[in-house]
Amino acid sequence: MTTLSKAKNGDWFARKAIPPDLRDDYQRAYGVRQEARFRAPSSLSPNQAKAEFAAWVSEIETRLSTMRASLAGQEQQLTHRQTHALVGRWYDWFIAQHADKQPVEVWDHLFEQYQSALEAFGIDENDEREPPAWYRPRIAAKVTEISRLPSFLAELGMNLDRGSQAALLDTLEPNLVAAMSLLRRQAGGDYTPDAHRGRFPVEAVSVPSNVKLAGMSAWQAFEAWVKERKPATATVNRWRVVFLDLDAFLDGRDIAYMTDDDAIRWKDKLTSTKAGGRTINEVWLTAARTVFNWVKRQKKLTTNPLDGVKVAVARSGPTKGKFQEEDAETILRATTIPLGPLTSRQFKASVRWVPWLCAYTGARSGEMTQLRKQDIEQHRDGFWLLHITPDAGTVKGAMPRTVVLHSHLIEQGFLHFVQSAKAGPLFFDPKAAKADREIDPLNPPRPPYVLMRQKLADWVRKLGVTDPGVGPNHGWRHTFRRRAARAKIEERIRDAFCGHTDPKVARRYELPDIEELAEAINEFPRYPVDTL
Structure with a gap:
């Protein structure tokens, strides 16, 4: 039975063992082999911690049951959160498939195809009435074609039950429009940060099985760095919140699985929820980059996805002044x-x-x-x-x-x-x-x-x-x-x-x-x- 407890430093903490027969597959997918770990800052109230802990346990158990079903060749059933997380993974996959490869005209043409399908079946996107029953399968076919959803699911080795497939398509459709809009903007030279991506749950992504693991999560990397470098107390206290946040963002995965896209998404998340750009650059990104470079020097990482990542900050005068x-x-x-x-x-x-x-x-x-x-x-x-x-x-x-x-x-x-x-x-x-x-x-x-x-x-x-x-x-x-x-x-x-x-x-x-x-x-x- 997994229980919530307090770590020595006051943080909320829990562990859940991974069944031996699933460890190889779980490690390939999530970067953890023996056990999954939950950690939340001590600032959370008991009720908040219990709520986050319950959601974490549910997510881990769903992963395990889904993995067993996949290994047994059974159809998989997705929860509401998993459906949205999977659409988020599709969104990243679709963008990566087409980024910098198609001109503006291609996206205009694909969007016209989608619009023509709606109009052919008498669907008005501004009409708030429920569409007729025959609408879904016909429009779903066009969404499936443009989104290349079967190819995406095949790459993941996922076999969804009928209800999950329908829910996935319903959720994916408006995000397909957002993805095409983003790719069209980028094809036209507009690389404004993608605000739409932040709506999806942060979910561990599947990665190739040949990735060399670092053997540590973001928090464990910070722990190892502190043990060897013995930094000043002020540095530890200022940086620990950085790695609690990054560890949660990566869902406790091995840091070798952190991609360049992950680094950008984390930076964008900080920009929308944390301090100003200068603080993000000088504290948050500097802390993470420093520790990741240390791990790289230990020959546990081949690249540092945080290299070169920074928030654009307008030029200003000195931030520290003198007394009048x-x-x-x-x-x-x-x-x-x-x-x-x-x-x-x-x-x-x-x-x-x-x-x-x-x-x-x-x-x-x-x-x-x-x-x-x-x-x-x-x-x-x-x-x-x-x-x-x-x-x-x-x-x-x-x-x-x-x-x-x-x-x-x-x-x-x-x-x-x-x-x-x-x-x-x-x-x-x-x-x-x-x-x-x-x-x-x-x-x-x-x-x-x-x-x-x-x-x-x-x-x-x-x-x-x-x-x-x-x-x-x-x-x-x-x-x-x-x-x-x-x-x-x-x-x-x-x-x-x-x-x-x-x-x-x-x-x-x-x-x-x-x-x-x-x-x-x-x-x-x-x-x-x-x-x-």
Whole structure:
């Protein structure tokens, strides 16, 4: 008995064994041999999960019974959903058979044949009355001829019972008109995305038996990639929803069965149901392409169907902006206002110092919320250094760097705060990480410094800095570079503070030393905010 349960990461999960005598055929059709797996995100309510689970069980059992009937030479009976899914498969087959092969005139001629058949039997397509009984078999013959339905079913090895055949033709007829219309548009040079295809259920397609399997579904590929590459927690949390969605789209099939057409259909589905084109390109498609390329390097895939797939996005200006002068001053001025007595000590410290540290170093806010007491030290020449290192947390590119503290920070008492702090993190409680907790690598909890970074972002938004084009934390990096440029600080030194790299080989030999950074930060203008 297949039961619905919760996986370790909170997702809904179930398994159903494939009978031994059907495993070879099931694997050829659906890319799975031992068992079919159901997975749904933890965000679904119990009732929603149960409904999706019931539909999944019904679909698997129907597949198995249909497969047994086919092997026994019996006629197959289709459910309503299977009928529409089969028409979807026919639609893809018919388009593939004729794409870029027939001129506009051919499709005009075929459509006229269909129209002539309707008119010959006195059928008015605008008449909502039920057509006479003799209408169906005569028109069905013309639909069968144009659609080449017998050839399609023969390729699949399907033998349908009479009722399923009639339902299939009834369902196929309006879609034949849509398919001919699409092919006519394409023959005329109009390749507008096909919105009609999205009306069909997503269904696994039959594939040649000689396809070399990768041995993993989309979710299993992501799981294997995470295990080997050990990406940052933020990456795992952002990408896991991508592979839950892709795995569901592919119906848990082996990724070797994903075709170029599947990739385009998934992209079109995302375009209609998910975020904007830029997010789809930079997160969804990049995540899937990256993992599939990794699988390809493991010699488990011969091609990556996602290569070159992207959403057309209109050109626009930069998506991440800098603070306006009044925004920066509003934030820095607010850091000096005492917070309520119920506010945690760590959050008070973060509000007081992290914005100032970002403002005077050009660092990312997460690089500052993960800062530790030992990361602050004095140089032999007297100035103070701040080390940004992967040992403390995530640093982009895992490249450590050292910056020099601005005198305005020291005057405000930052060093006194550091020296009076306990060893370890300055802006979060290390006990919050719960080291004894078992961590699911595919659904890892966000580190405390990331949670603190987000709390700071929420705090900034509440101050009235609400421009969606300016990140509440990231805006400091752009602001630092702008102010440094106004102060005539060299670009290579601005890069060194912010951790930016230059692809030019010559620039690699021009990295500034600590003394140059100390001299440059003395030229960086103070923010005109009274901190007393």
